[in-house]
Amino acid sequence: MIGFVGGANNGGVRRAGAGRGLALLIGFNIRVSISCVILLAFLLNVSCATNKQTQLPAPPQLPAAQEAAGVVQEDYSVTLVAVGDNLIHIELINDAKTEADGVFDFDKYYTRVASLIKNADVAFINQETMIAGEGFGYSGYPLFNGPKGIGEAIVNLGFDVVNHASNHTMDKGEGAVFEVIDFWDVQKDVLVLGINRSPEERDDVGKNIIERNNIKIGFLAYTYGTNGIPLPKDKPFLVSLIDTDVMAGEIGALRPLCDFLVVSMHWGNEYEFTPSERQEELALFLAECGVDLVIGHHPHVLQPFRAIPREGSPPMVCFFSLGNFLSAQSEPPRLLGGMMRVTVRKGASPPYGVSVDEAELLPLVTHYEAGYRGFSVYLLSDYTEGLSERHLLRQRNKYSGLSYFHDLVKNIFPPAPASGFPSATR
Numbered sequence: 001m002i003g004f005v006g007g008a009n010n011g012g013v014r015r016a017g018a019g020r021g022l023a024l025l026i027g028f029n030i031r032v033s034i035s036c037v038i039l040l041a042f043l044l045n046v047s048c049a050t051n052k053q054t055q056l057p058a059p060p061q062l063p064a065a066q067e068a069a070g071v072v073q074e075d076y077s078v079t080l081v082a083v084g085d086n087l088i089h090i091e092l093i094n095d096a097k098t099e100a101d102g103v104f105d106f107d108k109y110y111t112r113v114a115s116l117i118k119n120a121d122v123a124f125i126n127q128e129t130m131i132a133g134e135g136f137g138y139s140g141y142p143l144f145n146g147p148k149g150i151g152e153a154i155v156n157l158g159f160d161v162v163n164h165a166s167n168h169t170m171d172k173g174e175g176a177v178f179e180v181i182d183f184w185d186v187q188k189d190v191l192v193l194g195i196n197r198s199p200e201e202r203d204d205v206g207k208n209i210i211e212r213n214n215i216k217i218g219f220l221a222y223t224y225g226t227n228g229i230p231l232p233k234d235k236p237f238l239v240s241l242i243d244t245d246v247m248a249g250e251i252g253a254l255r256p257l258c259d260f261l262v263v264s265m266h267w268g269n270e271y272e273f274t275p276s277e278r279q280e281e282l283a284l285f286l287a288e289c290g291v292d293l294v295i296g297h298h299p300h301v302l303q304p305f306r307a308i309p310r311e312g313s314p315p316m317v318c319f320f321s322l323g324n325f326l327s328a329q330s331e332p333p334r335l336l337g338g339m340m341r342v343t344v345r346k347g348a349s350p351p352y353g354v355s356v357d358e359a360e361l362l363p364l365v366t367h368y369e370a371g372y373r374g375f376s377v378y379l380l381s382d383y384t385e386g387l388s389e390r391h392l393l394r395q396r397n398k399y400s401g402l403s404y405f406h407d408l409v410k411n412i413f414p415p416a417p418a419s420g421f422p423s424a425t426r
Contacts, residue, residue: 048248048289073348076214077357080262081117082124082340083364084297084322085166088131088150090140091328091372096149102134106153109326109375112382113364116339118158121212124219125154125325126163126264126297131183132176140328142227143171148183155187160210163264165194165221165240167298170229177238193221193264199237205254215346215354218258220250223266224298242267244285251289259354260344263291268299268321271333273412275303275320283308287316293342293356294318301333302412305340305361314355317342326366326377332399335391336380336408337364363409368392380405 096104110117117123129144130136131151139145154162162184169177177195184192191210196202208219222242231238242265255261263286268279275283279296286294287308296303296319303321310316323337338361345357363380369390378387388394388402 048251048285075348076346078121078212078215078217078260078344079119080122080124080217080293080340080342080344081120082295082319082322082342083117083126083325084337085126085128085300085324085327086150086154087128087300087324087327087329088140088144088146089328090138091368092326092375093138093140093146095368095373095375096147104147104149106147106150107156110153110157110377113339113377113379114157116341116362116379120158120341122161122210122217123157123159124161124163124262124264124295125159126166126266126295126322127151127154128166128297129168130171130176130180132172132179133183136172136176136179144168145172145176151180151183151187155190160189161191161193161219163193163221163266163297165223165264166266167223167225167227169195169223169239170226170231173229174232174235174238191219193219194223194240194266196237196240202237202240205250206257208254209258213346215260215344216258217344218254218261219264220247220254220262221264221266222247242282244282247285248289251286251291255290259346260292261290262293262295264295264297266298267296268303270299271301271331272299273301273303273333279320283316283318283320286318291316292344292354294320295322295340296320297322300324300327300329302336302338302361302363302409304412305359307356307359314353317356317359319359319361322361323364324366325364326375328368328372328375330393330398332393332404333408335366335393336405337366337377338362339364339379361413363405365405370395380409 093104096106098105129146131146131148133148136145138147164180178197181195181197184190191208193208205220210217222240224242226239251261265282267282269276283294287310294316299321300323301321302323305317305319307315307317319340322340324334325337327334341360341362342356343358344354346352346354365378365380365383366375367378367387368375369392372392383402385402393399
């Protein structure tokens with residue numbers, strides 16, 4: 001069964017039930033079951049030969065006494081959450097200043113969604129902008145850089161995986177990239193993707209594995225470019241760019257080492273609610289390569305998510321764009337982002353298969369008030385008409401009220417028809 005649920009009621013995770021297929025959810029109270037559709041593939045210039053069900057090692061077995069008593073080993077599961085662009089404009093830096101000189105409080109922006117992140121087994125964030133610190137100058141659009149306190153807030157929130165492969169990675173040059181790498185090197189238990197100190201570090205894909213509940217999850221990340229700022233000629237490894245030949249090799253190297261493979265993709269066209277043709281092509285390429293989950297970002301608005309069938313394997317789930325997690329952008333559609341929440345299940349008995357049991361999108365809203373103050377991220381289900389009335393963009397008559405956000409969610413994720421995917425996700 002593949003199902004979509006749409007709307008504003010966040011609630012808890014509503015499960016489809018182990019072994020009964022994949023559920024795709026987006027927050028409405030009505031569930032519609034739909035049949036899985038075979039997607040027609042574009043002809044790709046590069047193909048992968050790794051789209052085979054990985055032979056997984058047997059998980060730990062029950063003690064003999066329990067097995068003799070007929071105790072059944074339950075499947076293993078992991079909850080994975082992800083958010084989109086942590087886009088730190090200068091207004092956010094200014095609002096985070098405290099009375100202490102040089103001290104910032106970025107944690108306050110995220111308090112209303114912190115529990116969802118902390119309660120996940122694995123949490124991912126796209127750190128859109130550089131956090132190289134004061135030495136490189138604090139700045140917003142178009143060449144971003146912020147305090148390292150942004151990274152500290154990410155750690156405090158409980159994020160385990162941080163992507164730095166974005167179009168803004170080279171905004172302050174290679175020195176800032178190395179400064180960011182140095183910062184993350186001293187943080188414990190955080191996997192950083194998309195920036196690399198050396199070719200050897202990039203080639204070591206085995207380091208990109210996080211294990212939870214006997215499930216090994218591998219991660220890779222790529223960006224379409226760096227806004228025309230070239231990588232150093234002697235350091236082509238510095239930022240992981242989208243190159244299907246390179247990607248096929250790295251995916252092929254990591255795939256046998258993990259149970260479940262996630263690829264972060266910085267792609268697509270800004271401010272467009274539907275995936276571009278190139279996104280569609282790359283999604284099919286990734287499915288063919290044996291990727292299990294795609295986390296997309298860059299458009300700064302929400303785009304659909306869907307299950308892409310694979311021959312001989314469970315479907316690959318692709319979130320084309322999670323929109324902004326936090327930003328000071330000044331157009332209403334860019335205030336609406338999403339938190340992905342996925343349950344990954346691994347069988348406790350042969351053949352020990354791993355697949356997405358459930359995929360969910362929780363809509364988010366970035367709130368701020370007059371003078372670009374009072375920034376905070378809310379679940380849309382917690383965002384009230386009173387808060388909406390105080391939003392700076394509402395004060396400027398850029399949107400009509402709270403219903404604007406609910407209607408936008410419905411337009412991007414319409415209710416599913418009797419069969420097939422919703423039109424917005426085709």
